[in-house]
Amino acid sequence: MVFSSRVRLWLLPNAVLLAALIVWGIARYPHLPGRLPAHIGSGGVDAWTDRSVGSAFGLVFLYLGGTVLLTACAELTLRVTPRAELPDTGAASFATGLAGATLNRPRTRASALRCARSTLLLNSCLGVSMLVGCGVMWRSAPDPRVPGWSFAALVTPMVIGTALMVAAAVSDRRTAA
Numbered sequence: 001m002v003f004s005s006r007v008r009l010w011l012l013p014n015a016v017l018l019a020a021l022i023v024w025g026i027a028r029y030p031h032l033p034g035r036l037p038a039h040i041g042s043g044g045v046d047a048w049t050d051r052s053v054g055s056a057f058g059l060v061f062l063y064l065g066g067t068v069l070l071t072a073c074a075e076l077t078l079r080v081t082p083r084a085e086l087p088d089t090g091a092a093s094f095a096t097g098l099a100g101a102t103l104n105r106p107r108t109r110a111s112a113l114r115c116a117r118s119t120l121l122l123n124s125c126l127g128v129s130m131l132v133g134c135g136v137m138w139r140s141a142p143d144p145r146v147p148g149w150s151f152a153a154l155v156t157p158m159v160i161g162t163a164l165m166v167a168a169a170v171s172d173r174r175t176a177a
Helices: 005-031 058-079 109-137 149-176
Strands: 035-041 044-050
Touching: 005 058, 005 109, 035 109, 058 109, 109 149
Parallel strands: none
Antiparallel strands: 035 044
8 A cells, every 4th residue: 555645744653663662672582581471460460471572572563563454544544535525415314325325434635634643643652552561571570560650651642542533533523513
């Protein structure tokens, strides 16, 4: 998929975060202990796994996959014909066909761009969360204790990104009224 210039600029923070995770992971991998956290619960690390590329870079692979998926969603959002540019069929809004197919379309090109940007911003926030998760996972010693602030640092960027995406969607709905 060839990314439009409108997506490329907003994809830059995601590419930087992904590159930082990869470089940091490659630098840390030789110094990782033989056992890595596999799951972190409310009481700290409650499951362990042997060190391997898959276990050490699981969060990086997850972020890479999410970046590909959300970038494709942002690009496709920009390629969809907005409602404002569709021909008026005169059909009721509950009718099937063209009117029914417009239900989840952005209203305007500006709205589509706002939704695409918020999608890529959400992905950047997910990358920050993955950075925190890798920081906990790539510690030098296999310690089951996890700092109390790490859960908040892991969840807060995700909540912020989701809130910004919902705000963009609500803004799109309000501009039509």
